[in-house]
Amino acid sequence: xxxxxxxxxxxxxxxxxxxxxxxxxxxxxxxxxxxxxxxxxxxxxxxxxxxxxxxxxxxxxxxxxxxxxxxxxxxxxxxxxxxxxxxxxxxxxxxxxxxxxxxxxxxxxxxxxxxxxxxxxxxxxxxxxxxxxxxxxxxxxxxxxxxxxxxxxxxxxxxxxxxxxxxxxxxxxxxxxxxxxxxxxxxxxxxxxxxxxxxxxxxxxxxxxxxxxxxxxxxxxxxxxxxxxxxxxxxxxxxxxxxxxxxxxxxxxxxxxxxxxxxxxxxxxxxxxxxxxxxxxxxxxxxxxxxxxxxxxxxxxxxxxxxxxxxxxxxxxxxxxxxxxxxxxxxxxxxxxxxxxxxxxxxxxxxxxxxxxxxxxxxxxxxxxx
Amino acid sequence: xxxxxxxxxxxxxxxxxxxxxxxxxxxxxxxxxxxxxxxxxxxxxxxxxxxxxxxxxxxxxxxxxxxxxxxxxxxxxxxxxxxxxxxxxxxxxxxxxxxxxxxxxxxxxxxxxxxxxxxxxxxxxxxxxxxxxxxxxxxxxxxxxxxxxxxxxxxxxxxxxxxxxxxxxxxxxxxxxxxxxxxxxxxxxxxxxxxxxxxxxxxxxxxxxxxxxxxxxxxxxxxxxxxxxxxxxxxxxxxxxxxxxxxxxxxxxxxxxxxxxxxxxxxxxxxxxxxxxxxxxxxxxxxxxxxxxxxxxxxxxxxxxxxxxxxxxxxxxxxxxxxxxxxxxxxxx
Numbered sequence: 001x002x003x004x005x006x007x008x009x010x011x012x013x014x015x016x017x018x019x020x021x022x023x024x025x026x027x028x029x030x031x032x033x034x035x036x037x038x039x040x041x042x043x044x045x046x047x048x049x050x051x052x053x054x055x056x057x058x059x060x061x062x063x064x065x066x067x068x069x070x071x072x073x074x075x076x077x078x079x080x081x082x083x084x085x086x087x088x089x090x091x092x093x094x095x096x097x098x099x100x101x102x103x104x105x106x107x108x109x110x111x112x113x114x115x116x117x118x119x120x121x122x123x124x125x126x127x128x129x130x131x132x133x134x135x136x137x138x139x140x141x142x143x144x145x146x147x148x149x150x151x152x153x154x155x156x157x158x159x160x161x162x163x164x165x166x167x168x169x170x171x172x173x174x175x176x177x178x179x180x181x182x183x184x185x186x187x188x189x190x191x192x193x194x195x196x197x198x199x200x201x202x203x204x205x206x207x208x209x210x211x212x213x214x215x216x217x218x219x220x221x222x223x224x225x226x227x228x229x230x231x232x233x234x235x236x237x238x239x240x241x242x243x244x245x246x247x248x249x250x251x252x253x254x255x256x257x258x259x260x261x262x263x264x265x266x267x268x269x270x271x272x273x274x275x276x277x278x279x280x281x282x283x284x285x286x287x288x289x290x291x292x293x294x295x296x297x298x299x300x301x302x303x304x305x306x307x308x309x310x311x312x313x314x315x316x317x318x319x320x321x322x323x324x325x326x327x328x329x330x331x332x333x334x335x336x337x338x339x340x341x342x343x344x345x346x347x348x349x350x351x352x353x354x355x356x357x358x359x360x361x362x363x364x365x366x367x368x369x370x
Numbered sequence: 371x372x373x374x375x376x377x378x379x380x381x382x383x384x385x386x387x388x389x390x391x392x393x394x395x396x397x398x399x400x401x402x403x404x405x406x407x408x409x410x411x412x413x414x415x416x417x418x419x420x421x422x423x424x425x426x427x428x429x430x431x432x433x434x435x436x437x438x439x440x441x442x443x444x445x446x447x448x449x450x451x452x453x454x455x456x457x458x459x460x461x462x463x464x465x466x467x468x469x470x471x472x473x474x475x476x477x478x479x480x481x482x483x484x485x486x487x488x489x490x491x492x493x494x495x496x497x498x499x500x501x502x503x504x505x506x507x508x509x510x511x512x513x514x515x516x517x518x519x520x521x522x523x524x525x526x527x528x529x530x531x532x533x534x535x536x537x538x539x540x541x542x543x544x545x546x547x548x549x550x551x552x553x554x555x556x557x558x559x560x561x562x563x564x565x566x567x568x569x570x571x572x573x574x575x576x577x578x579x580x581x582x583x584x585x586x587x588x589x590x591x592x593x594x595x596x597x598x599x600x601x602x603x604x605x606x607x608x609x610x611x612x613x614x615x616x617x618x619x620x621x622x623x624x625x626x627x628x629x630x631x632x633x634x635x636x637x638x639x640x641x642x643x644x645x646x647x648x649x650x651x652x653x654x655x656x657x658x659x660x661x662x663x664x665x666x667x668x669x670x671x672x673x674x675x676x677x678x679x680x681x682x683x684x685x686x687x688x689x690x691x692x693x694x695x696x697x698x699x700x701x702x703x
Contacts, residue, residue, distance in 0.1 A: 053598050073598075074605035086595035090617040099613070100603035147599075 002064035002154040009059035021211040036198035037208035079148035080157040087132040158190040229346040245273040255311025266349035274339030277318035289330035448675035466676035483656040490634040498581025523579030534572035559649030588622030
């Protein structure tokens with residue numbers, strides 16, 4: 001077990017294509033870090049550089065106290081779980097698990113003991129003498145996990161390990177990976193494009209976009225305080241609503257509607273306003289409300305997603321299925337749950353910071369609120 | 371329990387995604403225990419019982435006319451003593467066989483054929499594999515590299531044989547030139563060892579591109595992630611090759627083993643002919659060439675037929691042996 005330090009790491013391919021741009025992450029011992037982002041964001045490349053399957057163009061990666069830039073993959077003391085399992089098709093499950101240990105000259109008795117322990121943990125004992133082709137997808141995934149566990153490495157690297165499984169199995173394996181990682185306490189780096197997987201597994205998640213880190217933080221922090229419009233629209237399902245707005249004299253103007261911010265406006269001028277679907281509520285009688293024109297409804301069972309628009313800007317509202325729907329809706333916004341982003345850079349604008357007077361108190365209150 | 375799980379992969383053998391697995395699926399029909407599951411799983415019902423035979427007829431006709439019919443004739447004439455000038459034949463029983471098997475010359479040629487086949491097969495396979503492994507590792511400019519290695523296979527066999535021969539030409543052959551530097555005066559067609567040496571070299575040279583193509587496609591069929599998993603599990607590239615790459619290449623290698631043995635026994639005829647034809651006697655020849663010499667030069671059709679029957683039996687036994695004992699170690703994905 002060891003901490004991993006990724007310091008200003010870049011990957012430059014032939015033809016000057018920069019897939020990873022000076023990324024730095026400090027991973028604590030035993031921490032579960034999830035790299036999440038859309039395809040092509042460089043998350044897998046970053047993981048593969050840590051594994052030693054790609055060379056590191058710039059920067060350093062340290063595992064424990066060792067800089068491993070030029071260390072052979074097998075000497076890095078890591079184990080990797082691949083998307084398509086990458087089991088050795090000509091070996092039995094037992095040999096698949098034992099292969100890495102045999103190559104490290106582990107005594108036979110210890111190999112047996114470790115394989116037996118891993119097999120028990122993953123409940124693959126009945127299959128030890130089978131070849132991988134005689135196993136189902138879920139069982140293969142367990143064997144791939146077992147191959148990582150038996151080695152007792154300093155770190156686990158997961159490269160989208162669940163994306164080949166069906167939805168139900170994915171959920172149960174997700175839980176199992178989390179439980180196993182907590183139990184073993186092994187530092188883990190996990191790559192996924194699935195934001196739900198990222199949210200549920202991570203101690204901290206790293207949102208990547210275009211080879212750069214958009215945000216690092218605990219799942220709920222990232223959810224409640226997204227650092228940019230990219231993170232806001234990527235993390236959370238349904239995606240955060242982003243609408244154009246204008247702040248004038250401390251009040252927010254969205255289309256026809258004016259919303260009083262109570263002196264906690266971030267800036268004056270145009271802003272991008274972020275609204276979680278669950279932060280839009282139906283207006284009570286006599287409340288100031290905005291007209292929400294319903295476009296279509298998605299029934300999710302526990303929730304009902306209503307898609308529509310306010311003054312021409314598309315929005316999604318999450319409502320309880322008990323709420324009766326009849327034509328267009330009158331909705332209100334929880335003012336303290338609004339997110340503001342710069343329309344030019346997409347970066348988050350902290351509320352209150354631009355108003356020097358009440359900044360500290362307001363910021364603090366906002367944080368406790370979320 | 372175990373039989374059920376053993377049968378399952380066997381039934382799926384033919385549907386493997388790797389080119390290797392599919393190509394060699396046909397061979398599995400010979401391998402006793404696995405054929406049952408495969409045919410049962412894919413059985414098709416025809417309305418008329420004669421229809422499937424009708425579909426098979428063209429193929430069967432070809433096999434019958436070009437293989438079974440000549441074979442039967444060969445077996446038949448091996449029991450007769452043929453008049454050299456075509457004036458009838460006499461039944462002589464097993465005399466042709468006993469004559470051949472008692473002949474010291476024939477046994478010597480058989481021994482040389484065994485050594486020749488072993489050498490050609492071994493070197494053609496191992497050099498082909500080595501080049502394929504190296505070509506597989508080349509990332510940039512690999513198209514040019516592969517083309518250079520494959521072109522020999524793309525030109526007509528007699529032309530390739532001729533080019534191969536020119537390497538050993540007494541006057542302009544570069545290999546003869548090279549050997550002279552080391553004080554070795556190669557005399558193809560005069561010296562027994564020199565002739566044997568050049569026969570092996572030319573035969574191997576002609577077969578390498580074929581093996582190279584198959585090994586390369588076999589290597590490229592191995593999933594990248596499996597190689598990467600192996601790279602994380604094992605630091606020694608050599609050990610990785612022996613424990614992961616080679617076993618996954620085994621179906622390809624087994625197929626090529628059979629093809630190469632057959633090549634060395636039969637298809638080297640042209641190269642041998644070019645080297646020893648019109649040369650002094652006592653040159654090394656293989657069994658196939660001996661069949662030709664006795665039959666068409668010596669006009670001893672009976673003896674020649676007996677030899678070809680013996681050769682057929684040897685190949686038959688060899689093939690059975692290969693499928694029985696070597697294929698058992700092959701893992702089909």
